[in-house]
Amino acid sequence: MNVPWTLKLGIEEYQGKTDNDGHVNVSIPPGYSQAQMRVGPENDTEEFILRLGYLDPVELLRGIQQRLRNLGYHCPITGEFEETTRKALCSFQIQNNLKVSGEADRNTVSALKRLHGA
Incomplete structure (x- = not known):
């Protein structure tokens, strides 16, 4: 270009x-x-x-997607809850011994905060 x-x-x-x-x-x-x-x-x-280095709050879907991606999960940062985000959440939940739902429940968000940081 x-x-x-x-x-x-x-x-x-x-x-x-x-x-x-x-x-x-x-x-x-x-x-x-x-x-x-x-x-x-x-x-x-x-x-x-x-x-630079900015992340949306973890309470927002984009913030969850950003943290999943930073932790190595394939997750587009769209702000939309689509199949790829659900699969990334399931993988995260499996690897962290959480209830596997594919949803960003309270325990999953808490684990993301703990493992990723702010």
């Missing part, structure tokens, strides 16, 4: 062009919680604020 981009982290600034799939690949040093990204040519730039 070859679209120019700029990523600003504190006083550091990184620049490049998107790859053939439109992706940007930048190694971000630890300690940053936010970045500013501009994408597009100078006369038509879109700007985004990126929250």
